Amino acid sequence: MPIDLETLGREAKTALESAQNLKELDNIFHAYLGRKGKLTAVLRSLGTLTKEERTQIGKEANETKEMLAKIFEQRKNDLLREENRRSEEKEWIDVTAPGKKLTRGHLHPLTLIQRKAVEIFQDMGFAVVEGPEIESEWYNFDALNIPKNHPARDMWDTFWLNPKFLLRTHTSPVQIRYMEKHNPPFRIVAPGRIFRYEATDARHEINFYQLEGLMVGKDISAANFKAILETFYQRIFQAPTKIRLRPSYFPFTEPSFEVDMQCILCRGGGCSSCGQAGWMEMMGAGMVHPNVFKAVRYNPGEWQGFAFGMGLDRLAMMKFGIPDIRLFYGGDLRLLQQF
Numbered sequence: 137m138p139i140d141l142e143t144l145g146r147e148a149k150t151a152l153e154s155a156q157n158l159k160e161l162d163n164i165f166h167a168y169l170g171r172k173g174k175l176t177a178v179l180r181s182l183g184t185l186t187k188e189e190r191t192q193i194g195k196e197a198n199e200t201k202e203m204l205a206k207i208f209e210q211r212k213n214d215l216l217r218e219e220n221r222r223s224e225e226k227e228w229i230d231v232t233a234p235g236k237k238l239t240r241g242h243l244h245p246l247t248l249i250q251r252k253a254v255e256i257f258q259d260m261g262f263a264v265v266e267g268p269e270i271e272s273e274w275y276n277f278d279a280l281n282i283p284k285n286h287p288a289r290d291m292w293d294t295f296w297l298n299p300k301f302l303l304r305t306h307t308s309p310v311q312i313r314y315m316e317k318h319n320p321p322f323r324i325v326a327p328g329r330i331f332r333y334e335a336t337d338a339r340h341e342i343n344f345y346q347l348e349g350l351m352v353g354k355d356i357s358a359a360n361f362k363a364i365l366e367t368f369y370q371r372i373f374q375a376p377t378k379i380r381l382r383p384s385y386f387p388f389t390e391p392s393f394e395v396d397m398q399c400i401l402c403r404g405g406g407c408s409s410c411g412q413a414g415w416m417e418m419m420g421a422g423m424v425h426p427n428v429f430k431a432v433r434y435n436p437g438e439w440q441g442f443a444f445g446m447g448l449d450r451l452a453m454m455k456f457g458i459p460d461i462r463l464f465y466g467g468d469l470r471l472l473q474q475f
């Protein structure tokens with residue numbers, strides 16, 4: 137059978153040139169030049185031909201093969217370029233399009249109140265210090281004039297970690313830590329988290345925040361405390377508030393008092409948040425007890441000062457109108473997203 141290489145070549149050329157994509161091109165290439173391809177078959181059959189035919193057809197077949205290989209390469213490049221162009225079009229980025237808005241987190245109301253309170257005290261010249269949450273019995277109790285077996289220890293239901301260490305029940309130990317290392321006069325505040333082993337209700341948590349204050353000098357009196365208290369409440373609430381000082385007892389102050397604020401939630405009428413009292417207990421305070429000065433080797437005849445420990449959670453309740461302290465620790469986004 138005569139081999140019509142010219143027709144085969146033309147047919148293959150047209151097929152390659154009209155391939156629409158790389159896969160199709162590859163299939164056509166293999167149909168002619170693959171292992172079982174039509175042109176490959178011609179090349180394989182050369183052995184069965186006479187010498188003259190072999191020279192003649194072999195030359196033509198090789199030329200056709202080279203020609204088709206070139207066309208294949210060219211078409212492949214064209215199709216690749218075309219595919220790149222199409223995918224670039226598809227992946228086009230509009231750099232002017234407005235971005236997707238990321239949802240921003242919120243600062244927790246307790247963080248907000250702590251920052252605000254600290255800022256106000258800093259404006260009044262108070263330095264900010266910190267102390268550890270795990271405390272020794274000495275700093276939490278003994279140095280604050282509450283020796284072992286003293287009934288006042290029952291004022292603070294304690295999470296003991298072992299016979300010597302505990303989770304601090306108030307921020308007052310920071311007073312001792314600071315005074316041990318610094319000489320008066322000074323004024324400091326110490327915000328921090330504290331822990332109490334007690335039942336919870338609308339205004340009691342087992343872990344909550346306090347802000348300790350301590351001002352020591354030669355002539356610091358309760359009148360200074362009252363002035364600072366008034367400035368603080370004025371600035372934090374930016375509205376008139378009703379405050380009252382009640383005589384109280386703390387082993388580390390003498391005299392001692394507690395500061396109440398008329399409950400914002402019921403305006404003094406009595407509600408579940410304030411235990412129907414109409415007043416919320418906001419802080420304990422007093423003039424530093426001479427025994428505390430002695431514990432840190434200050435001369436009580438020379439120095440005097442006031443100290444206070446305010447409950448930051450209760451301050452946040454009153455500032456933001458939150459009826460239950462437990463809401464601060466519930467992690468409910470509906471509450472947090474309001475801040």
Ligand code: FA5
Nearest residue numbers: 306308339340341344417418419420421443444445447
């Ligand atoms: C003390 O912790 C004293 N260290 C305060 C003090 C410091 C007195 C310096 C004198 C000199 P008290 O236990 O009363 O005191 O707590 C102080 C304030 O913390 C309270 O007035 C109240 O606002 C808040 N508080 C007390 N217990 C809780 C509780 N379980 N949950 C939330 N807040 C509380």
